[in-house]
Structures are given as C-alpha cells and as structure tokens.
Amino acid sequence: MTSTTLSHDVHPVHFDAYGKKLGMWIFLFTEVLLFGGLFLVYAAYRFLNHDAFHEGSAELNVVVGAINPVVLLTSRLTVAMSITALQRGDSKRAINLIMWTLILAGTFMFNKYYEWYTKWEHGLFPGMDHYKELPAGKAQFFNLYFFMTGLHAIHIIIGSILLMVIAFYIKKGTINQQRYTYLENGGLYWHLVDVIWIYLFPLFYLII
Amino acid sequence: MSDTQNTHVTGYRFSILIWVDLLILTLLTIEVAQFDFQSLTVIVALVIATIKSYLVGTHFMHLKFENKFLKAVVIGVGVLFLAVLIVLFSDYLFY
Numbered sequence: 619m620t621s622t623t624l625s626h627d628v629h630p631v632h633f634d635a636y637g638k639k640l641g642m643w644i645f646l647f648t649e650v651l652l653f654g655g656l657f658l659v660y661a662a663y664r665f666l667n668h669d670a671f672h673e674g675s676a677e678l679n680v681v682v683g684a685i686n687p688v689v690l691l692t693s694r695l696t697v698a699m700s701i702t703a704l705q706r707g708d709s710k711r712a713i714n715l716i717m718w719t720l721i722l723a724g725t726f727m728f729n730k731y732y733e734w735y736t737k738w739e740h741g742l743f744p745g746m747d748h749y750k751e752l753p754a755g756k757a758q759f760f761n762l763y764f765f766m767t768g769l770h771a772i773h774i775i776i777g778s779i780l781l782m783v784i785a786f787y788i789k790k791g792t793i794n795q796q797r798y799t800y801l802e803n804g805g806l807y808w809h810l811v812d813v814i815w816i817y818l819f820p821l822f823y824l825i826i
Numbered sequence: 827m828s829d830t831q832n833t834h835v836t837g838y839r840f841s842i843l844i845w846v847d848l849l850i851l852t853l854l855t856i857e858v859a860q861f862d863f864q865s866l867t868v869i870v871a872l873v874i875a876t877i878k879s880y881l882v883g884t885h886f887m888h889l890k891f892e893n894k895f896l897k898a899v900v901i902g903v904g905v906l907f908l909a910v911l912i913v914l915f916s917d918y919l920f921y
Contacts, residue, residue, distance in 0.1 A: 640896065643896060647899070653905070660912065663916065665918050666918075671838075684852075688852060691849060695844075698836065698841045699887050702835060805886075806887055816879055817872075819855070820855050820872075821868075821871070825868075
C-alpha cells in the first residue's frame with residue numbers, strides 16, 4: 619500500500635484506474651468459481667439426498683435466516699452511497715457510510731454467531747455427537763451448510779477489514795474524489811460477497 | 827489525469843430505488859418458498875436470485891457503464907459455470 623501511495627506522489631500520471639478495476643474483476647471471477655465449485659457439490663448431493671436436505675433445511679431458523687439478507691442488502695446500499703459521496707467530494711459522508719456498512723456487517727456476524735451457536739448447542743457441528751448419529755444425507759447437508767456459510771463469513775470479515783483500511787485512507791486523503799478506484803474495488807468485493815449470499819439463502823434456508 | 831476515472835456518478839436516490847427493488851425480490855423469495863412447485867421450486871428460487879444478481883451487477887457493481895470487454899468476460903464466466911452445471915447434471919440424470 620505504501621509503495622503505491624509513494625508512486626502516486628512521484629508519478630501522478632500513472633494512476634491506472636481501469637487496470638486496477640480490471641484486476642479486481644479478474645480476482646472476483648476466481649471467487650465466483652470458488653463458490654461455484656461448492657454450489658456444484660451442493661447441487662449433486664442435494665440431487666442424491668433430496669429428502670434429507672429437506673429435513674436438514676427445516677431445522678434452520680427461517681426468521682433468523684431472513685434477517686441476514688436484508689441486513690446485507692442494506693449494507694450494500696450504504697457502500698454504493700459512500701462511493702457516490704466520495705465522487706461528489708464529500709469524504710466525511712463517505713467515511714460515515716462505510717462505518718454504517720461495518721455496523722451492518724457486525725449485525726450480520728452476530729446473527730450468524732447466534733445461529734451457529736444454537737446448532738453447536740444441538741451438537742450439529744461436524745464431528746460432534748449428534749452430527750455423528752445423523753443419516754449420511756443429512757450429515758452432508760450440515761457439512762455443506764457449515765462450510766459454505768463459514769467461508770462466506772470469512773469473506774465478510776475480510777471485506778470489513780478492507781473497508782476499514784479504505785476508510786483510513788479516505789481520511790488520510792490518499793483515496794479522494796479524483797482517485798476513488800480503491801473504494802470502488804472494495805465496493806465490488808462487498809457486492810460480490812452479497813451476491814453469493816443471494817444464492818446461499820434460498821438454497822439452504824428455504825427448501826421445502 | 828482525473829479523466830482516467832469512470833465519470834458516471836450514481837445518484838443516492840437511484841441507489842435507494844435499486845435497494846427497494848432488491849428488498850421486494852428478497853421478500854418474494856421467502857414468500858414463493860411457501861408454495862411447493864415440485865421440481866420447479868429450485869428453479870423459481872434460482873431465477874429470482876439471478877434477477878437480483880443482475881440488478882446488483884448492472885447498477886451497484888456498475889457493469890452498465892463498463893466497457894464491452896468486461897461485460898463479455900462476466901457473461902463468459904456465467905456461461906462457463908452454467909455449462910459445467912449442465913454437464914454435471916447430464917451425468918447424474920442419466921446415470
């Protein structure tokens with residue numbers, strides 16, 4: 619980060635916004651294929667264990683599950699608005715909106731914690747007593763549930779750290795009205811993580 | 827040098843409008859899940875999810891204002907995933 623900042627100061631002409639964004643998109647494609655592979659595993663196992671996946675899904679709390687997409691959706695709005703604010707030169711508002719995003723991310727994680735905790739209490743985490751007694755199909759459902767929502771949660775944490783760093787550099791003035799690509803890239807990452815949840819939510823919580 | 831940045835600015839109001847659209851679609855996803863369309867249930871859920879992703883991609887992720895190359899690659903990745911999914915299921919369905 620520091621070296622990039624330095625090169626800005628020395629060669630301001632070389633700020634390649636398009637290249638930075640293209641690089642981000644290429645990274646996002648690898649993320650899509652990472653989760654895509656997991657969705658394929660999910661699809662195949664669900665096809666083989668249709669009824670077991672229904673039973674497993676019935677044990678997830680739809681209400682708690684339904685709060686999270688709404689929270690994430692709103693956090694995506696605040697990210698989009700913070701980009702608008704920075705493009706209009708209002709860096710203070712941009713930082714405020716990033717803070718709101720972080721609060722919403724925290725709400726999401728708390729919700730997730732609560733949800734995982736109840737499963738943990740019931741011994742449904744892979745390797746625990748109750749989990750070991752489950753029939754194979756249902757065990758596969760919970761295995762995938764914990765792996766995929768867990769991997770998603772790691773992405774939320776990484777995205778939050780990224781946004782924190784970006785907020786710091788907006789405050790410093792390195793990311794500003796003229797050069798907001800880093801904020802845009804942070805926003806792209808955040809939106810992608812949310813798009814993954816758009817698919818995870820109906821596939822895990824809403825199977826009849 | 828500032829002209830290297832994409833100059834399109836999305837207004838606050840427009841972002842809020844997209845947010846409302848997505849909220850309605852999320853509620854629709856939950857509502858639709860109450861009905862059993864048999865084998866179509868998953869398809870319905872995935873179609874709504876894809877409409878939501880499309881809205882996010884074009885407006886929030888700004889793809890609408892990006893160049894053709896980037897759009898083409900995004901569509902390419904989607905097609906690649908769909909192709910792998912079809913090949914996988916052609917294997918399972920006719921096993």
